[in-house]
Amino acid sequence: MANFHLRAVPPDLYDALKARAEANGRSVNAELLAIVHEAIDRDSERAELLLRLERLRREFRLPPEALPPEELIREARDDQ
Secondary structure: OOOOOOOOOOHHHHHHHHHHHHHOOOOHHHHHHHHHHHHHHHHHHHHHHHHHHHHHHHHHOOOOOOOOHHHHHHHHHHHO
16 A cells, blocks of 8 residues: 655644544544545546536537537536
């Protein structure tokens, strides 16, 4: 299993991380791993969503000048 060291962590960030770890019943190390895992999962889900949107765009044969589906979603979300 790989290891790495995180250096120069500002005290306020470390305190916030430690508080979050305690609130979740984890060590600081386990909390860092959870945060990284969540970020990777979120990126993977976002990439998968963009692929699905592109497949739908091809399937429905949207004209080239049509806004990409992700832009339509972004506009709808921002209008709320």
